[in-house]
Amino acid sequence: MFKNAITVFRVYGIDIRLDPSWFIVAGLFAWSLSVQYFPGILPGQSQLLYVTLGVTAMLLFFGSLLLHELAHSVVAIGFGLKIESITLFIFGGVAGLKDEPDSARHEFLIAIAGPLMSFALGGIGLLLGGFLGGAGSIPAAALFAYLGTINLVLAIFNLVPAFPMDGGRVLRAAIWHFRKDRVQATTVAARTGTMLGYGFMALGALSFFNGGGVSGIWLVFIGFFVVGTSRAAYQQQVIEAGLKGHRVAEVMTPAPVSVDPAVTLEDLVQDVMLARNVGFVPVVRDGQLLGYIDRHILHGVEKDKWAVTMVADVYERATPENTVPPDFPTVELVQKMTAGAPNKFLVAEDGRLRGVISINDVMSFVALSQELA
Numbered sequence: 372m373f374k375n376a377i378t379v380f381r382v383y384g385i386d387i388r389l390d391p392s393w394f395i396v397a398g399l400f401a402w403s404l405s406v407q408y409f410p411g412i413l414p415g416q417s418q419l420l421y422v423t424l425g426v427t428a429m430l431l432f433f434g435s436l437l438l439h440e441l442a443h444s445v446v447a448i449g450f451g452l453k454i455e456s457i458t459l460f461i462f463g464g465v466a467g468l469k470d471e472p473d474s475a476r477h478e479f480l481i482a483i484a485g486p487l488m489s490f491a492l493g494g495i496g497l498l499l500g501g502f503l504g505g506a507g508s509i510p511a512a513a514l515f516a517y518l519g520t521i522n523l524v525l526a527i528f529n530l531v532p533a534f535p536m537d538g539g540r541v542l543r544a545a546i547w548h549f550r551k552d553r554v555q556a557t558t559v560a561a562r563t564g565t566m567l568g569y570g571f572m573a574l575g576a577l578s579f580f581n582g583g584g585v586s587g588i589w590l591v592f593i594g595f596f597v598v599g600t601s602r603a604a605y606q607q608q609v610i611e612a613g614l615k616g617h618r619v620a621e622v623m624t625p626a627p628v629s630v631d632p633a634v635t636l637e638d639l640v641q642d643v644m645l646a647r648n649v650g651f652v653p654v655v656r657d658g659q660l661l662g663y664i665d666r667h668i669l670h671g672v673e674k675d676k677w678a679v680t681m682v683a684d685v686y687e688r689a690t691p692e693n694t695v696p697p698d699f700p701t702v703e704l705v706q707k708m709t710a711g712a713p714n715k716f717l718v719a720e721d722g723r724l725r726g727v728i729s730i731n732d733v734m735s736f737v738a739l740s741q742e743l744a
């Protein structure tokens with residue numbers, strides 16, 4: 372997600388990034404405020420004033436979104452979690468949490484910080500609007516009254532208990548707190564999120580066909596987003612629950628075929644890879660694990676050199692980045708794989724090869740244990 376986002380500045384050690392989708396929304400938002408909203412509530416003013424108000428309101432609104440995300444981030448950092456970036460995109464902001472909160476209380480406080488910030492900004496906006504209106508500055512009053520209202524809407528909308536929205540995280544924290552079970556809490560919160568996501572889509576479609584226009588379509592898209600992310604969170608939870616307590620030794624492919632470093636690549640391909648249907652081969656000499664060779668490494672060597680190149684010349688050495696012990700927790704290995712580590716690992720003990728493990732081994736283990744449970 373957000374591969375094309377650009378970093379605009381850094382605050383508190385956090386990269387503030389804009390996804391390209393943000394520019395579309397920002398443009399549409401400023402445009403609809405300038406030609407519709409402000410001319411509607413402040414008739415008879417100049418075009419320049421409407422555009423100025425529209426653009427200012429758009430910038431201040433995205434500033435509010437940023438403060439909402441920063442509130443989550445500052446609380447999370449206070450609890451020792453890492454936040455690398457905040458990305459503003461089409462549906463608002465996302466703070467990139469590197470790890471999960473370690474207690475229900477922390478999760479609750481991190482989740483609630485954002486809506487509290489939005490409530491506070493909403494209150495300030497409405498107060499400022501009232502004050503400026505009393506002082507006779509009508510356009511500025513309209514601007515701040517608008518910002519106050521939209522921040523209140525944002526706070527309330529974010530509290531809808533649809534995981535991964537803030538309200539869904541609050542729900543998860545509450546179940547986690549009372550049932551003392553994070554896995555069950557995520558399952559319930561993610562299911563609720565999926566149902567509410569479908570609800571958003573239905574409501575959005577209904578509103579669109581009854582003349583609700585853009586806001587109806589918007590709700591449909593948010594529904595898609597919520598369903599997608601809550602399902603992904605649920606699936607990850609199912610996988611983690613299925614693997615809980617299982618060591619790598621139970622899930623790996625044991626005693627895999629290996630190759631000696633003094634073999635040519637041509638012989639490796641013919642006698643091992645094609646003959647045994649494997650694309651990932653550990654390199655072993657005299658019972659000692661040296662590393663591995665795979666299809667990607669072969670692709671880096673020109674085919675007409677395969678007959679004269681030895682495995683020893685090109686294989687990848689075994690390191691803690693690609694090798695785990697047999698008693699390693701499988702859940703942690705999957706977390707490594709999803710965090711961008713390679714999706715195949717060597718399994719070794721005292722320098723001796725015990726097996727290999729890939730994401731496919733993990734998935735088939737989860738499927739089998741569910742089927743037989």
Ligand SMILES: [Zn+2]
Nearest residue numbers: 485486529537
């Ligand atoms: Zn939030």
